Amino acid sequence: MLIRRAFSKPEKFSVYRNQFFFEVNNIGITSLGIVSIISVFMGGVVTIQAAFGFTSPWVPLYAVGFTTRESVILEFSPTIVSLILAGKVGSNIASEIGSMRISEQIDALEIMGVNSSAFLILPKILAGIFIFPFLVAISMFLGILGGYIMGVSTGACTSYQYIFGIQAYFMPWKLGYSFFKSAVFGYIITSVASYNGYYVKGGALEVGRGSTKAVVYASILILVTNFVITQIVFAH
Amino acid sequence: MIEISNISKTFSDRNVVHDVSFTFETGKTNLIIGESGSGKTTILKMMVGLLTPDEGKVIYDGRNFLELGDHQKQEVRREIGMLFQGGALFDSMTVEENVAFPLRMFTKFSEKEIAERVDFCLNKVKLEGRNKLYPAELSGGMKKRAALARAISSNPKYLFCDEPNSGLDPRTSLVIDDLILELTTDFNMTTVVITHDMNSVMQIGKNIMYLYDGKKWWEGNNQQVLTTTNKELLDFVYASEFLKQLKPKN
Secondary structure (H helix, E strand, C coil), X not given: CHHHHHCCCCCCHHHHHHHHHHHXXXXXXXXXXXXXXXXXXXXXXXXXXXXXXXXXXXXXXHHHHHHHHHHHHHHHHHHHHHHHHHHHHHHHHHHHHHHHHHCCHHHHXXXXXXXXXXXXXXXXXXXXXXXXXXXXXXXXXXXXXXXXXXXXXXXXXXXXXXXXXXXXXXXXXXXXXXXXXXXXXXHHHHHHHHHHHHCCXXXXXXXXXXXXXXXXXXXXXXXXXXHHHHHHHHHC | CEEEEEEEEEECCEEEEEEEEEEECCCCEEEEEECCCCCHHHHHHHHHCCCCCCEEEEEECCEEHHHCCHHHHHHHHCXXXXXXXXXXXXXCCCHHHHHHHHHHHHCCCCHHHHHXXXXXXXXXXXXXXXCCXXXXXXXXXXXXXXXXXXXXXXXXXEEEEECCCCCCCXXXXXXXXXHHXXXXXXXXXXXXXXXXXXXXXXXXXXXXXXXXXXXXXXXXXXXXXXXXXXXXXXXXXXXXXXXXXXXXXX
16 A cells, blocks of 8 residues: 555656655665675675685686676675665664654645655655665675685685686676666665654654664565575576 | 534544534634643644544535545645644755745745745744754754744645644743734634643634533633633633632632
8 A cells, every 4th residue: 555655646756856866875875885895895705715615626716706706796796785785774764754754744744735655755665776786786896806805815816717717607697687686675675664664653662663673574575585586587 | 714513533442532513714823722632633633634533524615625535635735734743844854945845846936936935934934044954953943933934835725733832931932822823814824723821822812612521612712711611621721820829709
């Protein structure tokens, strides 16, 4: 019901467009820092662990770069980054909307004749779907770069081996799969958080509970959806 | 003019509002007074559509609000300005963005026209020069005035004020009351004020409904309220020891 109301026709397109760009900044740009830090270290750790595991002389060392690329593109960037963002963005959205609920700001919108669910939720969902693939793309690049820096600096592999590895057997459709997944996760995080914020009743304590529920439910949904999408894509 | 006719509301087993009828007149400050829990805010929420009455009618100048479709209800709501108890200003917007919000949302005014209207409204509530401040940077009285400026920015026909004096000192309360009275007469609005502040009752109570235990117990104006013989209303009006000493002896 709430999502159906949220997707109803906007009262004024220009106001919603401005709100969309505000949310792109709020959800996406302000998350760049945490995404960058996580990605660099994630890529580095994957590289070191892969190098440590490949002790057999039959496994070429370019496999380190190959493994890092596959892990980062297929799973670490879309899923782990989304789980982190479920915490950061999800709690932010739920507490923002929840605070607006308890301080009567949502009632004020309704009395003005504004569809509060559309005004508050639609730009967030669209911004989430739009910006998450970009964040994941940045995360992929930084993850692989982090792997290169850590791998070469620790002597786990040479620069040539790593670069050869990240180019080996590359299938571009896997990028599409990851971007699609991240857009779905963006929808899950923003919609679940908006729902939990919008229906808050009570005071500050309930806003806190709403934020926590938003993060927990969004994380579980991300993991289940990840499994379902992966099964559908890789089984066919 | 707004009429409520035989409206009732029950929450769980509790009858919060019971068979209340009243006419809120145009160009006057109409007050709903009563003790906490007497059903004042519930009536106001039913009038603006935030709650649906179990029975009864809410009629805005001949339009039965409860029987209107969603689109028509939105149209009526755009004729309503509301001052909430806590102001309900949008935290993420400055004062001028708050006041401009209904104009940007529902009018085709240019940015210049919006800026002029915002300045006019802020001047009306004596908040000129505070345009760029955020709600968190305002005092309680300034928040109320900014919220009042937002409520009148779209030139509403109906103004609702939910306990406009709560949390304010007596002098600031008087400023807010004077503003409400001035705006009501200047713009010929139908104003409905919920309060349990006796200063407000005496200052702006041109048409008063007293609620007791969810029922309409008395109606009149600020002159009649002092000479009433209604026991519950007298207990409400002369609640404090100080006022009891001023109570006229029969």
